[in-house]
Amino acid sequence: MTLSPTFWTYVKVVLLVATVPAIVGFVIVLAERRIMGFMQARLGPNRVGPQGLLQGLADLLKLVTKEDITPAKAEKAVHFLAPVLAVIPALTALAVIPFGPPIQVGKTSIPLWVADINIGLLFLLAITSIGVYGIILGGWSSNNKYSLLGGLRSAAQLVSYEVPMGLALVSVLLMTRSLSLVEIVRRQEVTNLWFVFPGMVAFFIYFVAGVAETNRNPFDLPEAESELVSGFNTEYSGVKFAFFFLGEYTAMIIISCVAVTVFFGGWLPPFPNVKAFDVLDVVPGAIWFLAKVSAFIFAYIWFRSTFPRYRFDQLMALGWKWLIPISLANILVVAFAILLFPGRTTGLVWLSWIFGGLFVVMYLLAKLRQKLAKRDRLAAVPQTVEG
Amino acid sequence: MTDDKISQAEKDEAADFADRAKAQAAGAAETPGAHTLFDVQEMELNFGPQHPSTHGVLRVVLKVDGEKILEARPDVGYLHRGTEKLFETETYPMGIPHTDRMDYIAAATSNHAFCLAIETLLQVEVPKRAQLIRVILDELQRLSSHLVWLGTSGIDLGAVTPFWYAFREREQILDFFEEYCGARLTLNCMRIGGLPFDLTPGWTERLAEFVADVPARIDDYEQLLTDNRIWKKRTVGVGVISAEECIEWGLTGPILRASGLEWDLRRARPYECYEELDFVVPTRQGGDTYDRYIVRVQEMRQSVRIIQQCLAKLEPGEIRGKVPRVIKPVAEEVYASIESPKGEIGFYVVSNGTNKPYRMHVRPPSFINLQALPRLAKGHLVSDLVALIGTIDIVLGEVDR
Numbered sequence: 001m002t003l004s005p006t007f008w009t010y011v012k013v014v015l016l017v018a019t020v021p022a023i024v025g026f027v028i029v030l031a032e033r034r035i036m037g038f039m040q041a042r043l044g045p046n047r048v049g050p051q052g053l054l055q056g057l058a059d060l061l062k063l064v065t066k067e068d069i070t071p072a073k074a075e076k077a078v079h080f081l082a083p084v085l086a087v088i089p090a091l092t093a094l095a096v097i098p099f100g101p102p103i104q105v106g107k108t109s110i111p112l113w114v115a116d117i118n119i120g121l122l123f124l125l126a127i128t129s130i131g132v133y134g135i136i137l138g139g140w141s142s143n144n145k146y147s148l149l150g151g152l153r154s155a156a157q158l159v160s161y162e163v164p165m166g167l168a169l170v171s172v173l174l175m176t177r178s179l180s181l182v183e184i185v186r187r188q189e190v191t192n193l194w195f196v197f198p199g200m201v202a203f204f205i206y207f208v209a210g211v212a213e214t215n216r217n218p219f220d221l222p223e224a225e226s227e228l229v230s231g232f233n234t235e236y237s238g239v240k241f242a243f244f245f246l247g248e249y250t251a252m253i254i255i256s257c258v259a260v261t262v263f264f265g266g267w268l269p270p271f272p273n274v275k276a277f278d279v280l281d282v283v284p285g286a287i288w289f290l291a292k293v294s295a296f297i298f299a300y301i302w303f304r305s306t307f308p309r310y311r312f313d314q315l316m317a318l319g320w321k322w323l324i325p326i327s328l329a330n331i332l333v334v335a336f337a338i339l340l341f342p343g344r345t346t347g348l349v350w351l352s353w354i355f356g357g358l359f360v361v362m363y364l365l366a367k368l369r370q371k372l373a374k375r376d377r378l379a380a381v382p383q384t385v386e387g
Numbered sequence: 388m389t390d391d392k393i394s395q396a397e398k399d400e401a402a403d404f405a406d407r408a409k410a411q412a413a414g415a416a417e418t419p420g421a422h423t424l425f426d427v428q429e430m431e432l433n434f435g436p437q438h439p440s441t442h443g444v445l446r447v448v449l450k451v452d453g454e455k456i457l458e459a460r461p462d463v464g465y466l467h468r469g470t471e472k473l474f475e476t477e478t479y480p481m482g483i484p485h486t487d488r489m490d491y492i493a494a495a496t497s498n499h500a501f502c503l504a505i506e507t508l509l510q511v512e513v514p515k516r517a518q519l520i521r522v523i524l525d526e527l528q529r530l531s532s533h534l535v536w537l538g539t540s541g542i543d544l545g546a547v548t549p550f551w552y553a554f555r556e557r558e559q560i561l562d563f564f565e566e567y568c569g570a571r572l573t574l575n576c577m578r579i580g581g582l583p584f585d586l587t588p589g590w591t592e593r594l595a596e597f598v599a600d601v602p603a604r605i606d607d608y609e610q611l612l613t614d615n616r617i618w619k620k621r622t623v624g625v626g627v628i629s630a631e632e633c634i635e636w637g638l639t640g641p642i643l644r645a646s647g648l649e650w651d652l653r654r655a656r657p658y659e660c661y662e663e664l665d666f667v668v669p670t671r672q673g674g675d676t677y678d679r680y681i682v683r684v685q686e687m688r689q690s691v692r693i694i695q696q697c698l699a700k701l702e703p704g705e706i707r708g709k710v711p712r713v714i715k716p717v718a719e720e721v722y723a724s725i726e727s728p729k730g731e732i733g734f735y736v737v738s739n740g741t742n743k744p745y746r747m748h749v750r751p752p753s754f755i756n757l758q759a760l761p762r763l764a765k766g767h768l769v770s771d772l773v774a775l776i777g778t779i780d781i782v783l784g785e786v787d788r
Contacts, residue, residue, distance in 0.1 A: 040551035145432050149454065149769070217545060218617055227770050229439060308617045309545025311770045312454060373614050 024249040026056035066238035078141035086134030086247030100286030120181040132158040139232035150231025154222035164323035165209035168202040185266035196263040197352035210255035218307035256296030443783030459764040466787035474747035487573035490785040495528035496727035498577040504723035504734035516704035517581040526690040531560040532728035540777030581707030622677035626763040640730025646674035652726035753781040
């Protein structure tokens with residue numbers, strides 16, 4: 001008996017919707033707290049279960065049993081709708097992510113994605129931008145000034161950062177000529193090159209914008225705790241708050257998944273299709289994918305414990321004055337390179353060298369600047385009194 | 388304020404409100420129903436008293452247009468306990484614990500200023516050993532107070548990690564205090580004419596070991612913040628105030644020194660044995676939040692040097708001067724002040740010849756520095772207000788007394 005593809009699709013949908021929130025609650029949140037604890041010279045939660053592994057359960061119980069408060073004079077329907085709007089699009093977006101190459105079960109080959117649609121990337125951008133409404137409406141409907149300010153901030157921030165994010169992905173589309181995420185991965189396999197090299201600039205812009213899109217440090221202005229109490233979710237409690245939480249973390253996963261798929265070769269090992277590195281194929285594709293996504297989540301956590309927060313106008317200036325012009329220039333450069341070298345990979349290799357060189361130069365310059373600043377600082381204050 | 392003054396203020400406010408309402412109505416009449424994008428739309432925002440970054444129960448009434456601050460009015464008094472009045476009801480030595488509860492982040496310096504005032508009144512000489520230990524306690528307290536400031540103002544700007552590092556070191560400092568006087572926060576660690584206890588054995592050695600380690604820890608904090616692009620963006624040019632203005636407002640401490648004036652009571656009007664010690668008074672020229680940060684960090688490094696010098700000078704000896712059993716100073720008025728971590732803390736004592744002060748007035752640096760908040764905050768954004776409250780370094784216990 002063979003099972004129809006539709007059946008497998010249902011199985012995958014159920015699995016995704018069931019596992020992703022669990023992973024968020026049990027793994028990512030705990031990992032975040034433990035890793036931040038490690039970075040901040042403290043322990044983090046380690047009381048519930050061995051090494052705090054059941055902390056997620058305790059958190060869940062707390063959030064579910066908490067009273068669900070809707071403030072008086074809040075816009076009740078919208079207040080209810082907002083957290084739903086934050087979660088559903090985030091979970092929906094998971095549908096087009098290819099988690100690994102198709103696996104063979106007997107005669108049938110089951111792809112590790114729910115749907116491979118030819119407008120995958122566009123669908124992702126479209127559906128994730130709906131999640132923004134959850135935050136804006138949540139802030140607006142709460143009838144609280146801090147929530148309102150948080151909502152206003154997110155409205156401006158999230159809409160602004162959609163633009164550089166989209167533009168960064170456009171330059172990759174020039175390389176792949178396909179919007180399908182599966183096709184993007186396959187293309188990287190064919191060119192033997194992760195697109196992070198020819199798309200280095202695009203990747204940086206994409207990830208910066210991605211961090212801003214998910215309201216994480218250093219762009220966590222909509223919920224800036226020290227300024228706006230808790231921002232857009234100030235008036236939310238219990239399950240509704242948990243939904244916002246889930247939405248944010250799922251969005252983080254999606255940003256990481258897309259970064260991995262588009263720039264880091266998805267399920268491919270490093271140096272795909274290069275004979276010398278065939279050993280790396282031993283590890284299944286899905287594991288590679290998972291490892292890469294985990295690295296991104298770690299980067300998110302790392303950011304959170306390192307950076308101070310941007311101010312609102314500075315955030316806007318960064319988006320409009322830097323990221324958008326750079327991403328436009330990047331599209332131009334990439335387009336020219338592809339036009340000038342019509343072969344499949346020559347242009348991309350050239351781009352990799354150019355961007356690689358640029359990166360090294362900029363890194364060295366930044367280091368030098370840091371050194372000089374430190375020297376000046378130390379010179380400014382004498383260590384002893386003369387006379 | 389007297390009743391008629393209050394009612395006058397109320398009347399002024401009401402008149403002001405009426406004027407504004409009239410102006411608004413006139414504006415609305417000119418352009419019926421049309422709000423353009425560039426209209427100023429005021430919203431009143433209650434910042435505090437329950438807010439994560441007002442460092443206690445400070446309430447700031449904000450008038451904001453979007454996020455831009457048009458007016459910031461600090462509303463203090465939520466922690467008022469009538470400390471100045473309490474001093475009058477109790478004998479002089481009984482006043483010391485009250486000073487703990489003023490600046491509870493830096494109790495030792497409050498104790499010190501209080502004792503210094505009474506000692507000036509009694510004209511008591513403090514023995515050398517007591518002076519050195521007092522300076523050590525003061526500087527340890529300065530270190531711990533600046534650590535709290537560093538951590539909390541980092542959190543205000545979204546940098547959470549320095550907080551944990553700073554508090555790790557502060558914890559060790561509090562351990563030293565605990566070993567010395569049994570308390571960690573409300574120390575009550577000085578007495579009129581000297582100190583309550585001598586140092587416990589081994590205390591100085593362990594302290595020397597600890598302070599030798601502190602500069603490297605300060606390097607760690609600086610690594611995270613000083614050259615951090617975002618940190619600079621958030622602090623450079625925020626809340627600039629000139630030295631002249633500082634003097635007009637009566638601002639003291641790191642705020643004044645960050646504006647370029649080298650005014651530190653430890654150097655300008657030396658008390659105890661500060662004139663024998665070798666230390667730099669760090670100053671900066673910019674007068675903005677970043678400069679205040681740099682000045683405080685440098686002060687921490689200087690405190691380490693002071694402690695090390697004092698430890699080297701420490702010799703066995705008396706720890707209390709010749710103070711009468713019952714303290715009954717002659718009828719006189721005295722003002723004595725020292726450099727607390729926040730600025731000049733002073734006590735103005737009016738004695739009437741009994742064993743209780745007739746009047747005791749405190750010059751609390753936090754309260755006087757906080758006055759400048761409206762001036763500093765005007766025109767900045769709400770996010771900057773948080774940075775400014777942090778950079779003034781207030782302790783509400785001292786603001787409200």
